[in-house]
Amino acid sequence: MANGVPMASAPRHLRRKLTNYIFVGLTSIATALALAALVMILWSLVAKGLGGINLAAITQDQPGGGADMGQGGLRNGLVGSLILCAIGMAIALVIGILSGTWLAEYGDASRLAGTVRFINDVLLSAPSILVGLFVYELLVSHLVGHFSAIAGGVALAVLATPVITRTTEDILRLQSNQLREAGMALGAGKGLVIRAIIWRASRTGLVTGGLLGFARISGETAPLLFTSLGNPFLSVNLGQPMASLPTIIFNFALSADDNWRRLAWVAALIIAVFVLSANIIGRALAARGSSHK
């Protein structure tokens, strides 16, 4: 075979080109399918949820079965969800930020820190319904003795904490050692440097972590089913069962009552708006933070 050999024959070249076109087509179709799923889901939510919204939907408590169409609302669930998420976030922020700080600043490369990281990952990926079972066993059947808002809040905290721990550690690690050294050069102790300088410099990231944690729990249903249970009436008593939007959806959606189904869609829309905006704001903050680097 001398020099100047055989470039690809024309048919072969055409075949390779065609295969490539088909491949590009298939990958575009895959992407289009995912986008279509997103659009269809959001469309159903908006179409069925917006249609069911009226003033009563946020000013009245949940209706009984068989109420007239348009009767009743989600006030008890809205208030309950806000309280449960507030409890969950309060606990999760404290534990998550502190433990993330320990991993980044104190534990670092030690073996114990490696173990804690692994355990955090296990918690991060543990099915949420198991967290519900755990809190049920711990609080509902032993420490408190009955279903309660506290139990629901704790279950949500268990779900949000690993998210916050993880983001806190990642964010703190982005801060340069010079920053730490500069603080210590002024004579500040390590703890003070972390609180006054490192945390402050990482503010945006910590807020992002909080938002992602909030997004994770605000739509959670499974762990609430057997912790806070649900409550047909407005209640702010933390020691008693408390309503929440997700549990209302679960009960109403599977019923045959049209008015209940309507409210389930409204509740789904409200939750989706909350979760998606928390996600979007979190991401936007994260993007802004990283573009400042």
Next chain:
Amino acid sequence: MKFEISQEEQPTVMVAPAPEERVLDVRGLDFYYGKTRALHGVDLPVARNRITALIGPSGCGKSTLLRTLNRIYDLYPAQRAEGQILFNGENLLNPRDPVDPEASGSGRPRVGGDLARLRARIGMVFQRPTPFPMSIYDNIAFGVRLQRSVGKAEMDEIVERSLTRAALWDEAKDKLHQSGLGLSGGQQQRLCVARGIAVEPEVLLLDEPASALDPLSTAKLETALLELKDSFTIVIVTHNLQQAARISDYTAFMLMGRLIEFRPSSEAFVKPETEAMRDYVTGRYG
């Protein structure tokens, strides 16, 4: 810095091969990384079956120039080239040209078919050895199979010949079916040369192929390149002046995105005409 060349007046010293000898002929090439201009009206004739060396200080644009010749820069949407690169008389930057009818010069390798064809005719060896994660044999067979169906016996022959021409056969013949990643750096680089020539391109582009190699590996690579000159046209970017002097027939000296001197190597290193090249060759410049 001493060499603030006055951009517009600096003449290019050009002692070029005759037009009919040129495989590639770059004319008035401008190149942009986004808004940054990296090449300013560069001309470069590349003679058939000769080795052309591109030299110059870091950042002078020699690698950029090389990367336009097979349009590998097309992988990056922000990079674009303007001007002419004639390959056997056809402008390979021209969107409507038969060499490459579809490429827009600004996009990603979205279509690919014809750029793929171009790149099979103008092969490339990179600064870092880039064996694919497969056996030595398959590294070479891979490119050949893209082009045509080849029987086992013929493929064996192609692999042996390519490795021999790249001066790697003796070292590799007993481990053809082991991973290419198991070779030493110098061997990997010669494997990449073998892989590049196995598809019988007309031109072979080498981007500082010896920069990561020890002197012995470098010598073996250079020997291989000198042998290959009979079959291929070679363009090599190097920051090693001795290497350029040892192996190249023509030398192009670049500075700040411009071509300053282009001459037969035998003259270029002995009596550089421009002050800039004189200082570069004598080691007074970055």
Next chain:
Amino acid sequence: MADALMAAMVEQAPRSKGPRGAPGSGNGDGLFHALCFSAAMVLMATLAGLLVALLIGGWPAFSRFGFSFFTSSVWNPSGTPDNPEAYGAAGPIAGTLITAFIAMLLAFPLAVGIAVFLVEFCPRRLAHWVGIAVELLAGIPSIVYGMWGLFVLAPWFAEHIQTPLLLDLDPDGFWGKLFSGVPNGANIFTASLILAIMVLPYIATVFRELLLSIPPYLREAAYGMGCTPFEVVRNIMLPYIRRSAVGAVMLGLGRALGETMAVTFIIGNSHALPHSLFDSGSTIASTIANEFTEATGDLHVSALIALGLILFLITFATLAAARLLLGREKL
């Protein structure tokens, strides 16, 4: 407990790296360190507590039924004299594994397609927005997926897929058997479909990051040989990320196995072993969600918690495998 904590801290402190404050620089530094450390220990205690709670809660069921808890598919909470109360987890376990497996089968090629499209073919600006949209899909709460599945997907599926197949296929043939079932759209397959949509964004996002992490020189070398984009992706890029990609799949699998609400809404909730692709079934998570608050007796509660323990072990195994293959960063 407190003593043990302090002891561990004292042992731990000297090992930590990085700049350290002057000894005894005060300002409550010791206290702060202790607080951070305790928070980390709370995490460990939580996981330990979770495991212990599941073990203790599930023990009565395990000890009562022994190995048959895994193999029997009898699930009878309301005991009568001739039909005693009994629990066997085979149905939910099978349902969990089957739905998760089918979901991955559907999601995997789509995820590869999306990742490749975004990295290799899509103009960069568009890729940014499409990437965000795909991640939004991951942000939708699972109960919303459940409602959509129940009210939109299931009726559509019953009318346009299930009923025509039922009418056209010979009920005794292979395909007829595979696709038999009550045509209401609530079955193993639609549950898998919803799961696939849910895990898709997770896998696609990890695949995308993996493809972006391929060294540019390798990609250039492949294009430099004259490969078409398809050839580069198939021969160079996908083999390069193979190992990590398996890790990403395991990660998605873990999510699919433990997903609760979406599946509960649409799987049909039957405890028997499913007989066909369109048969109703149940998963471990859906069984717990449906029955736990209404459990009739202690043994029933225990059986459900035992199910939970099995689920925990399965998801833990997939997570461990994913970590091993993927390294921590991509999780």
